[in-house]
Amino acid sequence: MNDAAPDLAYSKSEIMIAASARQLDAVTNCFVGVGLPNIVCNLAQRTVSPRLQLVYESGVFGARPERLPLSIGDPTLVTGATAVTSMFELFAYYLQAGLIDVAFLGAAQIDRYGNINTTVIGDYDHPKVRLPGSGGACEIAINARQVMVIMRQGTRSFVDTIDFRTSPGHSGDPAHDASRGWWGSGPTSVVTDLGTYVFDEATGEMTLTTLHPGVALDEVKANMGWDPRVADDLGETVAPTAEELRLIREELDPLGVYTK
Amino acid sequence: MAESKVATMQDAVAALVHDGDTVAIEGFTHLICFAAGHEIIRQRRRDLTLCRLTPDVVYDQLIGAGVASKLVFSWLGNPGVGSLHAIRRRIEQADPAPLAIEEYSHFGMVCRYVAGASNLPFFPIRSYYESDIPTVNPNIRTMRSPYDDATEVYVVPPLRPDVAIVHAQRADASGDAQIWGLLGCQKEAAFAAERVIVVCEELVDESVMRADPNRTVIPGVIVDAVVEEPFACHPSFAQGYYDRDNAFYLKWDQIAREASTLDAWLDEWVYGLANHAEYVEKMGAAHWDGLRPEPAMSGEVDYGRYA
Numbered sequence: 001m002n003d004a005a006p007d008l009a010y011s012k013s014e015i016m017i018a019a020s021a022r023q024l025d026a027v028t029n030c031f032v033g034v035g036l037p038n039i040v041c042n043l044a045q046r047t048v049s050p051r052l053q054l055v056y057e058s059g060v061f062g063a064r065p066e067r068l069p070l071s072i073g074d075p076t077l078v079t080g081a082t083a084v085t086s087m088f089e090l091f092a093y094y095l096q097a098g099l100i101d102v103a104f105l106g107a108a109q110i111d112r113y114g115n116i117n118t119t120v121i122g123d124y125d126h127p128k129v130r131l132p133g134s135g136g137a138c139e140i141a142i143n144a145r146q147v148m149v150i151m152r153q154g155t156r157s158f159v160d161t162i163d164f165r166t167s168p169g170h171s172g173d174p175a176h177d178a179s180r181g182w183w184g185s186g187p188t189s190v191v192t193d194l195g196t197y198v199f200d201e202a203t204g205e206m207t208l209t210t211l212h213p214g215v216a217l218d219e220v221k222a223n224m225g226w227d228p229r230v231a232d233d234l235g236e237t238v239a240p241t242a243e244e245l246r247l248i249r250e251e252l253d254p255l256g257v258y259t260k
Numbered sequence: 261m262a263e264s265k266v267a268t269m270q271d272a273v274a275a276l277v278h279d280g281d282t283v284a285i286e287g288f289t290h291l292i293c294f295a296a297g298h299e300i301i302r303q304r305r306r307d308l309t310l311c312r313l314t315p316d317v318v319y320d321q322l323i324g325a326g327v328a329s330k331l332v333f334s335w336l337g338n339p340g341v342g343s344l345h346a347i348r349r350r351i352e353q354a355d356p357a358p359l360a361i362e363e364y365s366h367f368g369m370v371c372r373y374v375a376g377a378s379n380l381p382f383f384p385i386r387s388y389y390e391s392d393i394p395t396v397n398p399n400i401r402t403m404r405s406p407y408d409d410a411t412e413v414y415v416v417p418p419l420r421p422d423v424a425i426v427h428a429q430r431a432d433a434s435g436d437a438q439i440w441g442l443l444g445c446q447k448e449a450a451f452a453a454e455r456v457i458v459v460c461e462e463l464v465d466e467s468v469m470r471a472d473p474n475r476t477v478i479p480g481v482i483v484d485a486v487v488e489e490p491f492a493c494h495p496s497f498a499q500g501y502y503d504r505d506n507a508f509y510l511k512w513d514q515i516a517r518e519a520s521t522l523d524a525w526l527d528e529w530v531y532g533l534a535n536h537a538e539y540v541e542k543m544g545a546a547h548w549d550g551l552r553p554e555p556a557m558s559g560e561v562d563y564g565r566y567a
Contacts, residue, residue: 034337058442059288070504074504077442084443086447087366087444088374091370095367119393124396130336133336134334134363134391135335136366139367139387142386165392166391167391180389180390
């Protein structure tokens with residue numbers, strides 16, 4: 001363990017959210033997934049990316065929510081938005097036509113190539129745990145220009161083999177990936193409660209690039225189902241700023257729904 | 261004057277929803293007609309195939325009450341909260357009976373309604389590539405474009421429910437319905453269905469519709485019954501009328517964890533009440549006051565008069 005760990009005046013969830021939000025600094029149109037992505041994208045709009053167009057599968061483009069939406073279909077997303085469309089228009093004209101720069105998704109299980117399972121744990125016909133399923137995630141993973149993932153990591157979520165491929169990531173064969181003809185380049189980053197990852201261009205494999213302050217490499221390795229690639233210049237995630245923490249705690253999640 | 265289709269919820273469900281029907285109560289987080297679901301439970305319909313993108317709490321109630329033998333869906337959860345426990349018990353443990361499922365993605369379900377509404381044999385989409393979803397649902401198939409590029413697309417079959425039940429903020433007596441806020445698939449489901457029940461917060465004069473025709477989502481010509489039922493979407497919301505009752509969504513997570521607590525809830529809030537007006541009264545005026553948003557009026561537009 002790292003004895004020189006700084007005083008963690010923030011939680012693992014808070015640094016995960018803040019580090020994720022900073023990745024949206026150069027993004028225009030962002031598709032917002034269920035759960036943690038909701039707070040990440042709302043934080044980014046209040047910090048690094050005030051012009052960020054929040055896009056929700058419920059049919060909202062350019063949301064300007066006055067409160068943290070309780071779900072991706074909250075009425076606060078409608079009032080003051082750029083456009084409210086039918087779901088068909090949102091998926092067909094905005095997503096499938098290639099207007100979405102980044103989609104922020106969560107996952108129950110992910111593998112080293114960024115394939116995502118949100119459908120089932122165990123056998124499909126006799127599931128141990130029935131999860132929600134795709135929602136829009138399958139077409140989002142295929143049609144958004146890039147996919148960023150936020151999820152807590154552990155041996156049950158970062159697995160060698162996912163139980164069901166709901167949303168495709170990289171195949172492990174970059175030549176195949178390049179020939180797919182999809183808008184999407186697949187997942188480009190994963191942020192967890194322990195560190196941040198990118199996907200290696202040559203292999204499509206998830207690569208650890210930073211550890212959160214106070215987190216040791218061994219702890220990361222103990223919380224995943226494969227031996228990860230680690231960047232040669234493995235760094236440390238920048239800690240949340242006082243302003244990011246204030247926004248998370250006072251404005252976005254005063255009840256601690258996402259940050260507990 | 262146009263024919264009036266105004267009915268009570270009790271009469272509309274009795275006349276238009278039959279055992280064995282394929283039923284879609286749509287509304288994406290918004291305008292989910294819980295009151296119709298409760299009436300279907302109260303009338304003890306059986307063997308329904310229930311369709312919805314997001315089964316939500318209303319389908320957990322319906323399926324927990326035993327009205328359905330099959331579920332067609334694309335996202336199965338209590339939005340912003342977690343799981344739907346009654347449905348999970350049916351799927352994971354066949355408790356108290358198995359539940360057949362047919363599963364798509366959101367865009368796939370949307371396009372099934374679009375195909376059903378537009379009398380098309382299928383609808384092509386760019387989804388499902390390299391996903392396992394088609395391996396568990398043989399109705400999701402591939403085809404090559406008949407044009408030069410020969411692009412491979414996935415196709416989904418039309419969905420034509422026997423009955424669609426859609427909620428709207430306002431409707432007139434002939435069934436013309438206006439919706440604002442999240443539109444979900446209300447229009448597509450209504451046009452795809454054989455029979456349509458429109459439920460509204462307010463029944464208004466036809467002149468209100470005619471003053472703002474762009475807002476009319478469903479025309480009365482496809483509607484069989486119109487029910488005026490304020491607060492019918494609770495605990496979901498009606499934009500501009502009342503907010504989502506998030507405390508109830510959280511509470512349902514506890515209620516539905518055991519069949520016994522779910523049954524007790526149904527006894528108290530569905531079987532024990534004659535209709536939704538009693539539900540509204542039982543909930544109490546202070547509860548509804550707490551869900552009412554501050555106003556945020558739209559701007560007006562000038563349609564012009566061309567006499």
